[in-house]
Amino acid sequence: MLAHYRWWLVAMQASVVVVPLISLLAWRGAMAHGAEPPVTRDYLTTYLVLVSLVTMLTSSWTARFLAESIRLGHLNAWLVRPCSTHLAAVANNVAEKIAKLVTLLPVVVLLAVVFHRDVELPESPGRWLLFGWTLAMGGTMTFGFDVVVGSLAFWWDEVAAVDRFRQLAALFFSGALIPLAVMPHAWGPFLQVQPWGYAVAFPIRTLLEPDAATLRTGLAVQTAWVLLTLVAARLVWVRGLRRYSGVGA
Amino acid sequence: MNRRTVRVTVVVWLKLFRQAVARDLQFRSQTWLHLLAGLGELIVGILPVLILTGFAGADPTVRQAAVLAVGVFAFTTGLMDCFVSPGLRRFDSAIRKGELDLALVRPLPTFFYAVLRWIQPAELGRCVSGVAIVVVAAFTFDLGLGPKALVALTVWALAGTVAYGAFWADLALLAFWVRSIEPVNDLAAAWRGAGQYPRPFFPRTFQVVLVSFAPAALVGSFPAEQLTDPTAALVLAPVVVLASCALTTLIWSRGLVRYDSASS
Numbered sequence: 139m140l141a142h143y144r145w146w147l148v149a150m151q152a153s154v155v156v157v158p159l160i161s162l163l164a165w166r167g168a169m170a171h172g173a174e175p176p177v178t179r180d181y182l183t184t185y186l187v188l189v190s191l192v193t194m195l196t197s198s199w200t201a202r203f204l205a206e207s208i209r210l211g212h213l214n215a216w217l218v219r220p221c222s223t224h225l226a227a228v229a230n231n232v233a234e235k236i237a238k239l240v241t242l243l244p245v246v247v248l249l250a251v252v253f254h255r256d257v258e259l260p261e262s263p264g265r266w267l268l269f270g271w272t273l274a275m276g277g278t279m280t281f282g283f284d285v286v287v288g289s290l291a292f293w294w295d296e297v298a299a300v301d302r303f304r305q306l307a308a309l310f311f312s313g314a315l316i317p318l319a320v321m322p323h324a325w326g327p328f329l330q331v332q333p334w335g336y337a338v339a340f341p342i343r344t345l346l347e348p349d350a351a352t353l354r355t356g357l358a359v360q361t362a363w364v365l366l367t368l369v370a371a372r373l374v375w376v377r378g379l380r381r382y383s384g385v386g387a
Numbered sequence: 388m389n390r391r392t393v394r395v396t397v398v399v400w401l402k403l404f405r406q407a408v409a410r411d412l413q414f415r416s417q418t419w420l421h422l423l424a425g426l427g428e429l430i431v432g433i434l435p436v437l438i439l440t441g442f443a444g445a446d447p448t449v450r451q452a453a454v455l456a457v458g459v460f461a462f463t464t465g466l467m468d469c470f471v472s473p474g475l476r477r478f479d480s481a482i483r484k485g486e487l488d489l490a491l492v493r494p495l496p497t498f499f500y501a502v503l504r505w506i507q508p509a510e511l512g513r514c515v516s517g518v519a520i521v522v523v524a525a526f527t528f529d530l531g532l533g534p535k536a537l538v539a540l541t542v543w544a545l546a547g548t549v550a551y552g553a554f555w556a557d558l559a560l561l562a563f564w565v566r567s568i569e570p571v572n573d574l575a576a577a578w579r580g581a582g583q584y585p586r587p588f589f590p591r592t593f594q595v596v597l598v599s600f601a602p603a604a605l606v607g608s609f610p611a612e613q614l615t616d617p618t619a620a621l622v623l624a625p626v627v628v629l630a631s632c633a634l635t636t637l638i639w640s641r642g643l644v645r646y647d648s649a650s651s
Contacts, residue, residue, distance in 0.1 A: 150570035156577040160584070165439060167588030171449070173442040299420040306427045316435045320442070 151241045155190045159249065161316060162186035175320045181346055183256035185317045187249045188342050193314045194238055196276035196337045200227040204288030205297045211384030224285060231281065260345055268344045268353070275364050276337040280308075282367030283333075285375060292378030313339030333367070336360040388496065396499055407506035421509040425468075429513055433457045436583045447528075448615075452585040454524045455614055459540070460583045460607035461517030463548045467606070468510040471552040472572070474502035475559040479569040482562040488648045498639055502556065521614075530615060539617035540610050546624035547605030551579055553631035554602055560635070563642030582607030602631070 165182050169175070175182065204227065207213045216223040250257050260266070287304055290297045309315060312334035319339075321329060329335055340356050347353055388396075411418040440453040481487045481501060490501035521540075525532055555575040561568050582603040586594050597604035605627070 145565040146567040146570055149568055149574055153570055153573035153577045156574060157580060160578075160581045161435065163590065163593060164581075164584040164588045167590065168439050168443055168449075171443065171588065173439070175439075175442045299417075299424070302420075302424050303427065306424065306431055310431045310434065315431070316438060320438060322438070322441075 147237065147241050151194075151238060151245065154194055154242065155245050155249070157315065158186045158189045162249075162253070165316075176323075177317060177319045180256050180258045181319070182317065183253050184258050184346060185313075185342055187246060187253060187257055188345070189314060189338065191242060191246045192273065192276075192338050192341050193312070194242055195235055195273050196280050196341065198231055198277065198281040198284045200224075200231065200281065200284040201288035201297065201301050203227070204285065205291035205301075208288070208291040208378075208382065208384075209295065213382065214384045217379075227285075228281070231277075258346075265345055265350065268350070269341055272336075272341040272344050272357070272360060275360050276341055279333065279360070279364045279367050280337050282364070282371040285371040286367065289371070289374040289378045292374075292381050308334045308337070311335060312337050313342070317342075331359065333363045336363055392494075392496065396495055399495060400499070400503070403504050404506055404508070408508050411508050418509045421507070422512045425465075425510055425513050426516065429461050429516055432460070432580065432583060439584070449585055451524070451528045451530075451615070452608070452611060453583075454528075455521060455611035456585060456608040457583050458517045458520030458524060459544055459611045459614075460579075461520060462514045463517075463544055463551070463582075463606040463610075464579065465510050465513030465515075465517060466548050467552055467555075468513070469507050470503065472555065472576070473505035473507050475555055475575075476569075476572045477505060478502060478559045479562040479567060479571075482646070483567065485648050487646060491648065497643070502559075525614075532614065536614050536617045539613040539621060542621055542624045543605065543610035543613050546628050547582075547602065547607075547610055549628045550602045550631040551582075551606045553635040554600070555579075556635045557638050560638045560642050563645050579603045579606055582609075584608065586612065602627075 162183065165173075165175070165186070166179065169179055169182075177185075207216070213223070216226070283304070287297060287301050290300060294300075311318075311329070311332050317339060318329050318335050336356070336359065340360055343356065344350075344353055436453050436457055440450045443449040443453075478501065481490075487497075487501055490497045493500050524530075530536075555572070558571045558575050559568075561571060578601060580603070581589070581597055582605070586597065586604050586608045589597065594604070598609055
């Protein structure tokens with residue numbers, strides 16, 4: 139189906155790349171005009187070249203569909219199956235990412251080629267493995283959040299507004315617009331403990347941080363957030379199911 | 388378009404606006420949420436610009452230009468998201484499902500009925516925020532604005548809104564040729580974000596693009612520049628509007644020829 143609607147995919151990926159591209163050009167221009175952010179030009183360029191890819195790979199858009207299936211009673215068809223209700227959503231997310239990767243990766247590579255003088259990526263395979271691990275954890279955490287928000291439909295008719303505000307917070311605090319490293323120093327303690335940064339900014343940090351030892355705390359916090367969201371998702375889902383009363387359920 | 392059609396179109400538009408306001412007043416909680424979300428989106432858009440200009444060193448004009456651009460941007464995008472983009476976001480679906488037929492059979496200009504009949508008055512809250520930002524910035528930076536500067540700002544902000552709306556429509560009208568192009572609306576919304584940043588930050592070629600065929604700067608940084616330095620000839624504003632509308636009209640008429648309706 140994605141091949142059938144290929145222009146949908148292309149337009150979607152173009153819209154994902156445009157925001158960091160504008161940000162990249164503006165930051166580089168500002169630095170050329172004498173701006174002095176707390177990170178190097180190389181850090182900023184590498185970060186903003188990679189950010190669209192990481193954002194896409196750790197994203198999830200299950201909440202809306204889950205809420206709809208609860209509201210309309212479509213959940214019944216999944217509840218009677220001998221597997222997890224969320225299996226289809228997981229499969230959908232993974233398959234969609236593979237399809238999106240095909241269109242997004244060439245654009246990101248093109249950006250990396252254009253700005254190759256300022257793009258610095260590690261050569262150590264260990265760093266790339268760590269990057270892959272943090273991406274998987276970030277994706278799992280986002281999916282857990284999505285299930286929590288979607289499951290609110292067991293109690294509320296409309297969860298679109300909650301989802302919109304959650305996405306707004308995630309957009310800014312994940313580092314999808316600008317690196318968390320350039321945000322005001324006073325925000326530091328909050329930025330270190332809030333969850334969204336561990337979905338986008340932290341995986342990129344695993345490639346950019348000169349000393350891998352400094353990532354240990356981040357890895358621990360990310361693991362804690364993943365566990366917390368999975369437990370919360372399980373809890374909300376089980377509680378919600380007890381309230382569920384679809385036709386035939 | 389004769390005089391009677393113009394009159395009928397205006398009357399219908401006013402009724403549509405009244406209906407949209409009545410709807411928002413009826414679903415008040417939803418309207419409040421939209422207002423809050425619009426405000427949240429505005430803040431999320433502004434913060435990166437302010438953080439960036441915070442590092443811009445000793446040059447106070449950069450921060451001044453950025454704050455003014457953000458204010459103007461809020462105003463123009465509020466207008467666009469109230470009157471134009473809701474219809475454009477539905478256009479792809481209207482083509483795919485054949486709903487455009489309903490617009491074609493009406494005794495009104497089809498483009499008007501197909502695109503401009505969807506109105507979201509709650510988005511006008513952003514216009515108020517934008518005006519407030521510009522007024523506060525003008526007092527804070529002690530700009531001492533004259534009537535010439537205010538006229539230049541208003542004219543270019545409105546011309547920019549029309550020009551970018553037309554550019555967005557050009558993209559949305561690709562739905563006549565390409566199957567399911569809905570995310571092009573997200574692309575147009577993302578691209579206009581470039582209008583919030585001071586123009587000199589961008590490379591020269593990119594600056595030219597931003598004031599010509601993808602005129603994101605015309606909805607933010609360019610009108611803001613006219614407030615502090617009204618140098619661009621005002622006579623150019625109608626030229627920009629006419630050129631962008633002419634291109635959209637051309638694409639519309641070509642696309643309409645290709646349209647296979649659901650009932651024909």
